[in-house]
Amino acid sequence: MPLSFWIKKSASWLEQRIDLSALKEVITHKTVPQHKHSLWYYMGGMTLFLFFVQVVTGILLLLYYRPSAEAAYESIQFIMTEVKFGWLVRSIHSWSANLMIFFAFLHLFSVFLLKSYRQPRELTWVSGVLLFFLALGFGFSGYLLPWNKLAYFATKVGTEIAGAVPFIGTFVMKFLRGGEDVSGATLTRFFGFHVAVLPMLTTAFLTIHLLLVQKQGMSCPIGVSQNPNQKVIPFFPNFLLRDLLGWVVALGILVFLASVFPWELGEKADPFSPAPAGIKPEWYFVFMFQTLKFIPAKVLFVDGEILGILAFTVLGMLLLFVPFLDKRSARQLRTPILSAVGLFAIIYILALTLAGYLMK
Amino acid sequence: MNQTQKPEELSRRHFLDRLLEGGFLALLAAIIYPIIRFIIPPQVPEASTNRVVAANLSELPVNSGKIFRFGDKPGIVLRTAEGQFKAFSAICTHLDCTVQYRSDLKHIWCACHNGHYDLNGKNVTGPPPRPLEEYQVYIRGEDVIVSKT
Numbered sequence: 001m002p003l004s005f006w007i008k009k010s011a012s013w014l015e016q017r018i019d020l021s022a023l024k025e026v027i028t029h030k031t032v033p034q035h036k037h038s039l040w041y042y043m044g045g046m047t048l049f050l051f052f053v054q055v056v057t058g059i060l061l062l063l064y065y066r067p068s069a070e071a072a073y074e075s076i077q078f079i080m081t082e083v084k085f086g087w088l089v090r091s092i093h094s095w096s097a098n099l100m101i102f103f104a105f106l107h108l109f110s111v112f113l114l115k116s117y118r119q120p121r122e123l124t125w126v127s128g129v130l131l132f133f134l135a136l137g138f139g140f141s142g143y144l145l146p147w148n149k150l151a152y153f154a155t156k157v158g159t160e161i162a163g164a165v166p167f168i169g170t171f172v173m174k175f176l177r178g179g180e181d182v183s184g185a186t187l188t189r190f191f192g193f194h195v196a197v198l199p200m201l202t203t204a205f206l207t208i209h210l211l212l213v214q215k216q217g218m219s220c221p222i223g224v225s226q227n228p229n230q231k232v233i234p235f236f237p238n239f240l241l242r243d244l245l246g247w248v249v250a251l252g253i254l255v256f257l258a259s260v261f262p263w264e265l266g267e268k269a270d271p272f273s274p275a276p277a278g279i280k281p282e283w284y285f286v287f288m289f290q291t292l293k294f295i296p297a298k299v300l301f302v303d304g305e306i307l308g309i310l311a312f313t314v315l316g317m318l319l320l321f322v323p324f325l326d327k328r329s330a331r332q333l334r335t336p337i338l339s340a341v342g343l344f345a346i347i348y349i350l351a352l353t354l355a356g357y358l359m360k
Numbered sequence: 361m362n363q364t365q366k367p368e369e370l371s372r373r374h375f376l377d378r379l380l381e382g383g384f385l386a387l388l389a390a391i392i393y394p395i396i397r398f399i400i401p402p403q404v405p406e407a408s409t410n411r412v413v414a415a416n417l418s419e420l421p422v423n424s425g426k427i428f429r430f431g432d433k434p435g436i437v438l439r440t441a442e443g444q445f446k447a448f449s450a451i452c453t454h455l456d457c458t459v460q461y462r463s464d465l466k467h468i469w470c471a472c473h474n475g476h477y478d479l480n481g482k483n484v485t486g487p488p489p490r491p492l493e494e495y496q497v498y499i500r501g502e503d504v505i506v507s508k509t
Contacts, residue, residue, distance in 0.1 A: 001377065002381060003381040003385070004381075056395075060395065060398055063398075065398065082402040083401075084394075084398055084402065085394035086398060089394070255401075
């Protein structure tokens, strides 16, 4: 029997028991506009797929991972050498994490530049930016879990930077570290954030985000949306099948990367050994890290580092409230200034990331 | 489908459908197979312990027992009221609880479901279905040594 037969059969079985007409209505009536910027519609779906890969591989890793300073490194060694396909699962988790952040960046910037956040999609944007911050939190907390040297010192530096924030800094640092220093207590905390707190928050915001996207449909860029003969394709199955094709390709790429460039484990962390040269955070934090390096030690009696941290905090807040600041695009007017800001941010991030890797 | 359509075209569509389904199922298998293999825990080489110093004579007065590690499993060594040394696997044959020596009853008892074993490890009352595995006991100097036969 062909597969489609079984799908139809089980759908009708379900139909007889549960009224699916409302769901059907939404799915069959949803359309996706087709225009020259349509490619960007796939970025969110790709991020979602990679997140799903993270959930599956993360749960698998949980079967063997031990969150303590004594056993974490060894348990990952065990996963990579003893457990069947353990090397693959762990490498896919690491690669997919990085690709997910990458696609989250693409999604964020494409939505920003196409002004898709404008009324009535303000809350979709806000939930999306919060999800982006959560993704960065996943990255930061997950980085420490293998308990290797690079991660240990990068976490020391990262939490130290958080500690430089005026007034609340010391509290934040101690809260993150679970004490004065990065230790086994930090690992346990980060593990808790990584597998319980962040997933819970992400599930909540992701649900809101996806419901809003389904409810409001795809945003059409200003200019394109005024065209009355706008071409559309049905969301189901046309758009979803295209999404699916992208996901299959992404899975192929993931397996390729994980097999050909397996994620290294490095040396076990030792708090009483000197920091190795070239300590760097994950690539998506490098531009901030590099900025802090470039700011002079004192800017008009203010600590340069504190100034940098404050600037990034303010920028993060501004990012969250972009739809409420951009009054023009809500009236379908172009806002070239914001486009310029977005492009500048992209160039800035690229340039400083590059500088972080090239400069000693 | 209209009637005038050539039968070859129909079969081509059919063929492509099957190809797609086959590919999809193969992909699914390629995802599920590694996951299943991953979930099955790898064999951790068991420490091949055959002899172990279970206790010191001074730890084992008459009418007492002691739980000791035998490889990665618990064993129980006891000195009966008559002064005889005995050793058994401490894993209850009912549901894997760890048994203990009851000096008031003068035999082995499992607290989980009130299983009783006599001093030969034989299950006498309660739910345990089989006797406890018995080990050999030697005394060398002050050491009480237990070995698997």
